[in-house]
Amino acid sequence: MVNRLDLLLGVIFMATPMLGLSPCSSDGQIALLRNCNLTQIPWVLHTTERLLLSFNYISMVNATSFPFLEQLLLLELGTQFVPMTIGQEAFRNLPNLRILDLGQNQIEVLSPDAFQGLPHLLELRLFSCGLSSAVLRDGYFRNLSSLARLDLSGNQIHSLHLHSSFQGLNSLQSIDFSFNEIFTLCEDELKPLQGKTLSFFGLKSTSLFSRVSVAWETCRNPFRGMWLEMLDLSSNGWTVDITGNFSYIIQDSQVSSLILKHHIMGSGFGFQNIKDPDQNTFAGLARSSVTFLYLSHGYIFSLNSRVFETLKDLQLLNLASNKINKIADNAFYGLDSLQVLNVSCNLLGELYNSNFYGLPKVAYIDLQKNHIGVIQYQTFRFLKNLHTLDLRDNALKTINFIPSIPTVYLGGNKLADLPHIRFMVNFIQLSENRLENLSDLYFLLGLPQLQFLILNQNRLSSCWEVQAPSENLSLEQLFLSENMLQLAWETGLCWDVFRGLSRLQILYLNSNYLNFLPPGVFSGLVSLRLLSLNANRLTTLSPGSLPANLEILDVSRNQLFSPDPGSFASLSVLDIRHNEFVCQCELSPFIIWLNQTNVTLLGSPTDVYCMYPDSLLGVSLYDISTKDCDEEEASQTLKFCLFLLCTVTLTLILVTTLIATKFRGGCFLCYKTIQRLVLRDKVRSSEPSAYRYDAYFCFSSKDFEWAQNALLKHLDAQYSSHNRLRLCFEERDFIPGENHISNIQAAVWSSRKTVCLVSRQFLKDGWCLEAFRYAQSRGLSDLKSVLIVVVVGSLSQYQLMRHETIRGFLQKQQYLRWPEDLQDVGWFLNKLSGHILKEENGEKRNNTIQLQTLTTIS
CATH class of the missing domain: 3.40.50.10140 (Toll/interleukin-1 receptor homology (TIR) domain)
Known part of the structure; x- marks a missing residue:
């Protein structure tokens, strides 16, 4: 147990980022010397704990290469750009070393005594070093009593005949021989490991048993007397026959997790030359106590009857990314302990009531990314322990088959409406469907135990035949992003859709084309803490339109001109980036609040900028001064201008109305006559216009x-x-x-x-x-x-x-x-x-800042 803890600490050391440490330098504990053109081991402080020397030109490491570094825990010496020679007791001056990384070196000479003097070494990385089978046969790893993980993947090892010293590696937990060429593996080769329990044994991509003919009777069980928590045999090109023979030969060994990914079992789609697994394929594993079986990324087309019958202890079965199109009756018979079934990324089109018989304890079924369009009503209803059902990215058009379970994923289907049937669910995901009518939203909000509802990327836009909202005391999170609620709300209907959601804490309304918030639409959301209105078209936020207890608000990427600071009184976090602020005196209260508030504002100051006038375009609001905005004087000037404008306008309207009413016919005739005589019916100037249409x-x-x-x-x-x-x-x-x-x-x-x-x-x-x-x-x-x-x-x-x-x-x-x-x-x-x-007198672009505009701080 101590060794596992030390190994975990070593991994943490490797993953910890070296903040503030520049290349080719040391801070006393970490020496970061990667890619520094070094040709020999440099001198470092005796307090160094991590020495990182990869990507250099160090060709020789011997007993005198390192100073005495008693505190060094990690040595990274991999990926040298020159061939390397490692001499006798090369690391003896590193007595407390925990991790030694020599990976991706071209080791030309490796002394059999190279690793002597490392009593506390936990992990040794020798992947892709060009090592031969001699490194296993000649006792290179003797006396490494603390060694827990040995990585020999990607070498030139052809035989796994182990030296007797492996029997003394009592702390060994993980050994990886992947990406070598090991055509056979028999009982006598791994004898030094008998009696051990290993957490991982890797034989991935070794061509094991697939390129040569094997005399199984004489080869016998290579894992006899061993307990393997995980055995990886992926990418070895195993057929049904090889898998069946192997399962029989290891029938006395205990293997908790068996990984057979990237196999070639199965006929595939449209082919019959390779068999699908049958009742005999895994029969030999009956006494191996297999709990996890990975058969993903293959060509299985049909799950035959009772194919997994003997795997009584199996808890997880992964059949993802095959070509499964048919599930025979009783295909899962005998899997009395199975809890997780993954059949995602296959070719299933229909599911029948009998497909999942024999799974009394299954809790999670993953069927995403198939082509499922039809599911019989009782398919999942007899699975009493089912907790999660994932049917994303299929072709479903109805949900009549949904049982009462806590979690359902239905995103990426073709649901255009929902049958208003009652079922119990805590979490339901319906994103990327075709729902349009808000009556479906009202129905979902009425489900009594619903806590999380995700309806992103639908088409919610119409409001008709809706029912009165029901009180929901369970819903906590509601996601309605990327819909079209504006089209529904602008009709004056469905403004009460959130009424009764007194426990709702998170609400997302991103990208709904909203240009206004209906009065009181959030009034019932007394528990709301986070509201996202990102990427809409809001120009104003009326006082009182936001919930009183709101803490986090996202109104970024809208069209807010002059926000009222009073709307943000309750907030602790605000995102108001990328709006269209009009930097005139009307914005002064908001600019003052912006510079004084204790609210956490997301983003950088440059993300909050002016859009008008042109002279201030792109200027940060934090750089705008309000000292020239005399609000009282501006108010008096505005009142006088409005009075004058109203008086002149009213007089002109009265005079024009009187003349037009009494003499409108004659006036118009006179006007046209004058126009014809004086202007001689000239066509208006045809100078180039910036507009395509009048x-x-x-x-x-x-x-x-x-x-x-x-x-x-x-x-x-x-x-x-x-x-x-x-x-x-x-x-x-x-x-x-x-x-x-x-x-x-x-x-x-x-x-x-x-x-x-x-x-x-x-x-x-x-x-x-x-x-x-x-x-x-x-x-x-x-x-x-x-x-x-x-x-x-x-x-x-x-x-x-x-x-x-x-x-x-x-x-x-x-x-x-x-x-x-x-x-x-x-x-x-x-x-x-x-x-x-008529051409307007006012011009949009004005390079001089008028009295009403703000000035930047010099």
């Missing part, structure tokens, strides 16, 4: 016929050469097959103005409302009016104000109404054209 006309597809007859035919140049506007609208100019959001975004940003024809159908069309928000977002970005709203039909102010998206616009800007009198249509179209072609 206007993007957004309207409901149900209004297309009216919009075409009333507007497009009289304005769009493609309808008539007399028209002077280049218009964009969905039915003609959107790219077929392109993402609809991308089409809308391209239309808004490539047009001088956006004209929204707000009708009753417009207010019901989610895509129209999405385009409306994009136009508003562009107006905020460009700081000028690019959105023209035309109200069509008998929509009242109350009906318009009911929609949150429209209400925000109406509270700040004017809109147009389609004229009720036909004599006003010509005037209206002319006015609309003027609004579209």
Whole structure:
């Protein structure tokens, strides 16, 4: 037990990073001398515990090479770039050495006494050193009484005839002969190891028994009298016959874990020339007490009846990455102790009720990455001890077969809806499916014992036929990332989806296209500690919109302009990186809070930067000064400007309304006459424009016929050469097959103005409302009016104000109404054209910082 502890400490020494230690230097305990062009062992301090000398040119190590280093525990001397000679008692001045690494050297001369004088050596690494079988036959490892792990993999060893001194290695636990060429192994070769218990014996990729004919009767059991905790026989090209013969020959030896990965057993898909394992293949292991059996990465096509019948002690069976397409009746018969079954990465298409008979104690079944599309109802229901079922990355379309078990993985299937059947589950993973209706989410949240629910990368976007939310006192973590909750919430429905989740602690809503949070949507989450809103489109966080007890908030990669510091009062950790901060005086409270808060802010200061004005683009908020922002003076100036603006606007509106109402027909005729005589009907200047279209006309597809007859035919140049506007609208100019959001975004940003024809159908069309928000977002970005709203039909102010998206616009800007009198249509179209072609006085790019903007710290 002491040796195992020392070995573990040695491994920890190797894994510990050498923080702060520069190459080719020493701090008294660690000497880091890798790749330092050394040709001989250097002098180091006597306090050194780890000496690392790999990747040098040291060719000779003898008894005088090292100074006396009593405290040295680890010596790394591998991968020298020249052939190496190791002389007699080469390491005698290292009496307390625990780990000696000589791997990947070209050892030309190795003295039989090279390792004498190392009574405390725990691990000896001699992998890939070009050593022959003589290193085993001639007693090189005698007197290493503490040796626990010996690595001789990747050499040129052809025979395992061991020297009698191996019998004295009483601490030996692990020995690795992998990647040698050992064609046979018989009883007389390993006699010095009889009576020992080894934790690992490695014979991987040695071509054992697969290249020569073996007389099994005379060869007999090479592991007789040994107890092997793990025997690795992978990648030896074993067929069913070789495996069957080997299992019989070692029937008296105890092997806890038998590894036969990368075998060639099985007919594979479409071939019949190699047999699948049968009832006799593993029969010889009946008395070997095998508890773990690894048969992965092969060609097994059919699991035959009673193939594992004799393995009564087996607890884990790994059949992953074969070609299994068929499970015969009673294939698992006799596995009374099996707890873990892995049949992942195979070719299963259907599962039947009888497939898993004979597994009374199985707790975990892994069936991921098959092609399973159909599962019979009772397939898993008789497995009373089943705890975890993994069916990820299959082709399932229903979950009727799910039993009441604690943990279920169903991600990466084709589930479009869920049957609302009651079952008991603590953890359920449904990521990467096709769920759209939030009624499925309401159903899952109503499962009484559910603690963890993962619904990432679905299509949750519609809200209809939903039930009232149920109280769930168990759910602790809910993952809803990469869905489309915005489309559901913008209809005004499903705002109560989180009601009743009083125990919820973690909620992920990343990448849901959210541009607002429904009022009170988090009000019932009294236990919520972590909320992630990463990668959405939020522009504001209203006071009171976040749970009162929230501790960790992620609102990075949104479009927050001027966050209210009061929203972050309860937080201990905040991630607000990569937002679109407008660095004007309105942001002053947040900048002051940012420099004074005790909240832990994730990321570096350079990740929190200005997006506007252009003169401060990319400047960190930590480098912005607020001393020039006199809030009181700015407030008075703003009030006066607003009063003046309102007065002038009201006067102009009254005068214009009076004239237009009383003399609108005559005024319009006069205007057109003057325009024709003075301007002589000149076409507007055709100087190059930065925009592809003069206007993007957004309207409901149900209004297309009216919009075409009333507007497009009289304005769009493609309808008539007399028209002077280049218009964009969905039915003609959107790219077929392109993402609809991308089409809308391209239309808004490539047009001088956006004209929204707000009708009753417009207010019901989610895509129209999405385009409306994009136009508003562009107006905020460009700081000028690019959105023209035309109200069509008998929509009242109350009906318009009911929609949150429209209400925000109406509270700040004017809109147009389609004229009720036909004599006003010509005037209206002319006015609309003027609004579209009108150039704004304000420019987006302004190199001088105005009074309202902030200045950087010099």
